[in-house]
Amino acid sequence: MDYQNLAKEILEKVGGAGNITGIIHCATRLRLNLADESKAKDQALKNVPGIMGVVKKGGQFQIVIGSDVASVYKPLMEMADIKVSKGPDQGHKKILDRLIDTLTGIFTPILPAITAAGMIKAILAILVTFKVVTNTSQAYQILNFMADAGFYFLPILLASSAAHKFKCNPYMAMMLGGILLHPSFIAMVAASKESGEAIKLFSLPISNAGYASSVLPIILIVWFMSYVEPIADKISPKAVKFFTKPLLTILVTGIAGLVLIGPLGYILSSYVASVMNGINEHVGWLAPMLIGIFSPLLVMTGTHYGIIPIAINNRMTIGYDTLLYPGMLGSNVAQGGAALAVSIKSKKPEIKQLASSAGITAVCGITEPALYGINMKYKTPMYAAMIGGGIGGLFMGITKVRNYSGGSPGLLTLPSYIGGDNMNSFYFACIGAAMSIAIAFIVTMVIYKDPIEDDLESLNDTDASELKAHAPQSVLAPIAGKVVALSEVNDSTFSDEIVGKGAAIIPSEGKVVAPVDGKIVTIFNTKHAIAIQADSGAEILIHVGIDTVKLEGKYFEVFKNTGDTVKKGDLIATFDIEGIKSEGFDVITPVVITNHDSYVGIKSVDKVVKTLDTFIEIN
Incomplete structure (x- = not known):
């Protein structure tokens, strides 16, 4: 898969770099914050090879890629020129959507670390169960503290991702997480619990709560810091801002965190746990x-x-x-x-x-x-x-x-x-x-039941428009040239029929015409590929050349636009065969039926064709 091209297609169809305010990804999907979701072309995105689906929920525009998502994320970040997720403008969103978007943005980046820690714990449990190691052995202790690091230092991991989400300095945020976990503070908490004597900063009481492995306290503290930091920046004299801005930010936020915000988060966490315990006991x-x-x-x-x-x-x-x-x-x-x-x-x-x-x-x-x-x-x-x-x-x-x-x-x-x-x-x-x-x-x-069987059995109850995709139909040749099997295409996406079934044409003329009556769903901005929805139901992709996306439209000219209605024989595009070859690209043109799983059989001719000759028969 050409990840660079896929990222480029995504960027174009979500409204360009200027429409993206934040990008993260999970195991299988890109999660974009868009300034204006109406600019995104949902259907066009769904038709792009490599995209499994599009979901809009929780203040995010989500594009399902699959396990290759990380390979698409990197070039997309570079093209969008986003070094750190800038976060969405959430003023117009519902409170629930804003909450879900915030939690997703904070927790998604740290899941790999939490997963790694959990899996090490799982492996240790297996080793102990089968008596490969004992829980007193050095091997166990080493692996155990490796796993515990992911949980124990969770406040620092959350501080970093929360800072990115709340648009404040991640390093100062991680310092705040370190304050909560510092050995001296932990020792003071232990001593306070033992003696009953309160910890005080001057006359301000500090709760003797423990924050190792905690979740809510650090998120609330970093959220508070996102308001303190701009104020510190504003009131700091320009000449000494480099020193005073971080000083004021850490002092104010750190003290507020230890005295008020951290204990509040600790109480909320305990309350949530108590509610969960109550639910567990009763229902x-x-x-x-x-x-x-x-x-x-x-x-x-x-x-x-x-x-x-x-x-x-x-x-x-x-x-x-x-x-x-x-x-x-x-x-x-x-x-x-x-x-x-x-x-x-x-x-x-x-x-x-x-x-x-x-x-x-x-x-x-x-x-x-x-x-x-x-x-x-x-x-x-x-x-x-x-x-x-x-x-x-x-x-x-x-x-x-x-x-x-x-x-x-x-x-x-x-x-x-x-x-x-x-x-x-x-x-x-x-x-x-x-x-x-x-x-x-x-x-x-x-x-x-397979789709065809379902449709045949429910024939009387199905809308006629839904049955079009299953009726016998013909796709005429969109290009003149020699017809060959897809297996001869030097691109596994087509030769393995991943995109769809059909045939390829080695063109003798650089002209693409409409092979059916229908509507142009997409003309790629690089002009090398055209997707057409036939009135009869077939979805057809015409892909001129292999890797010709890299030409970025050079040697191509289009005469129709996405959304145009076409009739058989309408000129859609022209291309310079010799010019494309001179750049080192193969001009073989796959023509595939992308919704092939809606049909019983797809057969193509094996001969030299002229435009609008019989080419593919669909049953």
């Missing part, structure tokens, strides 16, 4: 069941990052989470079970291949490929996954399964349920996960 089965059912919808909207801090806070305050992670475990593996069932039941090779890889990824904890590529697309697997996740979550809620170290909920992080005085949580988590997979798998096997 402990409810939250895991609801999370198991509705977690796919939360992932689709990106709002699942808004509840992850609750789970982290539970583990940091009471030592484990019983409400959210068990439900997420059931939901994630159920998504995988449903997708794996599709891979077995489907008769279409392209669906089987995608479903099998997406299913394996989902049971390991990353669900977006299964969610967007299979379950949401075909609907019935989604229903099955929600049923399986709900039942598995209910079981783990009833048995009070405890998660001790987090990680991405899936089979690989099952050891994170090892802890406490016995192995019950681990055993019941394994049983709950197995139940979720099995139920989702069985239900999918019963109710799933």
Whole structure:
């Protein structure tokens, strides 16, 4: 995949660099803050190869890429000229959207560190369980403090990401996190608890709260700092601002943090933990069941990052989470079970291949490929996954399964349920996960049918416009030249039929005409690729040359615009064959049906064609 080109396409279709106020990414999606979301071309983005879906929720414009997201994020950041996420202008957003966006922006960047710490803890639990090491050995102690570092110094990690979100100096923010964790302060807290004598800064009392592994205190402190820093900047004389600005910022924020804000955050954290404990004691089965059912919808909207801090806070305050992670475990593996069932039941090779890889990824904890590529697309697997996740979550809620170290909920992080005085949580988590997979798998096997079968059986109840994509139709040759199989294209995106099925033309004339009556969905800004939606339902991509995107429109001229209606034979573009070849690019032109999975068969001729000759037959 050409990540540079994909980033360029994204930048153009979200309204350009000037429309982006912040960029972060999680495991599978780009999360953009846009100044004006109306400038983003949602449908055009969905049609770009390499993009699995577009979601707008929680104050963010989210573009689902898959596991390659980090490779797209870097060039996009460079093109947008964003060194640090500038944060959105949130004045016009709803309070809930602003809260979710803030929490997502703070917690998403630190998840890799938390995941690494959780996985090391999980590996240690396995090693101790199978008596490879003892919890008194040096090997155990070293690995244990390596894992604990991710949790113990959580305030410093959060300080950095919160500073980026609140648009203040990240290094001073991390210093504030260090103040909360300094050994001298920890020793003073311990002495105060033992003697009962209060800690005081001059006459100001300082709470003897401990902040190691805490979540809320440092976020509130950095938020306060984001207001103090501009004031310190404003009142500092220019000649000595380099010294006075950081001095005033740290003194004011640090003292306020120790005296008031930190203790307030500590109390709020304890209160949240108490509420969670109360729910667990009285209706402990409810939250895991609801999370198991509705977690796919939360992932689709990106709002699942808004509840992850609750789970982290539970583990940091009471030592484990019983409400959210068990439900997420059931939901994630159920998504995988449903997708794996599709891979077995489907008769279409392209669906089987995608479903099998997406299913394996989902049971390991990353669900977006299964969610967007299979379950949401075909609907019935989604229903099955929600049923399986709900039942598995209910079981783990009833048995009070405890998660001790987090990680991405899936089979690989099952050891994170090892802890406490016995192995019950681990055993019941394994049983709950197995139940979720099995139920989702069985239900999918019963109710799933390939798309064509569904449409034929519901013919009388389906709108005629929805059936167009399944009617026999012809695509005429858009370019004159020799027709060859896609396997001869020196680009795996086309030769492996990842984008779609069809054929390629080695052009003898540099002219592209409309092969069908329809509408131009997209003409790429580099003019080398054209996407057309036929009135009959077919979605056609004409891609002139290989890697010709690098020419940035040189040797191309277009005569139509995105959104134009065209008739067969209308001139859309011209290109200079010899000019393109002189630059070292292959002019072979793939013509593919991107919604090929809506048809039984796609056949092309094997001959030299003129424009508008019979080219591809779709059944």
